[in-house]
Amino acid sequence: MSRLACVDLTAFPLQLLLRQHSEWAEFPVAVVEADKPQAKVLWACERARALGVLPGLRYAHALGLAAGLCAGVVSSELIRGEVLRVAERLRELSPDVEPYAEEPGVFWLSGAGLGGLHRSASAWGRAIVGALEAAGYRGSVVVGFTRFGSYAVS
Numbered sequence: 001m002s003r004l005a006c007v008d009l010t011a012f013p014l015q016l017l018l019r020q021h022s023e024w025a026e027f028p029v030a031v032v033e034a035d036k037p038q039a040k041v042l043w044a045c046e047r048a049r050a051l052g053v054l055p056g057l058r059y060a061h062a063l064g065l066a067a068g069l070c071a072g073v074v075s076s077e078l079i080r081g082e083v084l085r086v087a088e089r090l091r092e093l094s095p096d097v098e099p100y101a102e103e104p105g106v107f108w109l110s111g112a113g114l115g116g117l118h119r120s121a122s123a124w125g126r127a128i129v130g131a132l133e134a135a136g137y138r139g140s141v142v143v144g145f146t147r148f149g150s151y152a153v154s
Contacts, residue, residue, distance in 0.1 A: 003111035003121050005128055006150035007090065009139035012105025013074040014043040016082055019136065024070040032059045032071045041071075079104045089135055093128055105139065106154075108147055 009015060013031045018024060028048035033039045037060035044053045044062075051066040063069055083099045087107060090097045096110035111124060121143040128141045144150035 003124075003143055003145060004147065004150060005094070005109040005111060005125060005141055005143045006147065006154045007107040007109065007128060007132065007139060007141050008151070008154040009086070009105035009132070009137050011043045011045075012082075013079055014045060015105075015137060016074050016078060017072050018045075021070065021072065027068050027070045028053060028066040030059075030062060030069060030071045031074050032062075033073070035071075035073055086132075086135070086137070089131055090128070093124070093131060100151075106151070108150075111143070 011031075014029065017031050018029060021029075028051055029045045030041045030048050030053055031043040032041055037058065039059045041053060041055055041057045041059060041062050043055060048062070048066055048069060051069075053062040053066050053069065057065075059071060062071070083104055086105075087097045087099050090107055090109055094109035094111065096112070098108045100106035100108065109128065111121065125141045125143045132139060132141070140154045142150040142154040144153065
């Protein structure tokens with residue numbers, strides 16, 4: 001049975017928003033579905049979560065909980081484009097990369113035939129982490145034998 005890797009880029013749309021607004025790095029930040037008071041919060045950073053801002057809250061409520069909350073909309077077009085860009089980067093480490101359509105920022109990579117390129121499955125995993133960090137992304141990489149198992153652990 002060949003190995004596979006699951007890459008899970010934590011809160012991918014939030015990472016994209018913070019790339020667009022690096023000046024927000026020290027503030028509570030959230031991704032909202034629209035720039036309207038009744039729009040839902042979709043993702044929130046640790047600072048925002050510590051102040052009670054959680055996914056599902058209304059934007060207006062979140063503003064009341066977190067003074068200085070920075071929020072923005074991340075378009076589905078931007079997410080799709082970045083998913084494709086990350087997938088291309090990951091293809092440098094495996095020719096078989098599949099983005100998970102249900103959750104942006106999750107990818108599966110096949111390890112079939114890569115045994116001669118990396119000393120171990122762990123070395124392959126570290127190479128994936130290094131490539132993602134070089135691209136400016138945070139997340140986890142789990143090398144395993146099944147999609148379910150590797151995704152559950154990541």
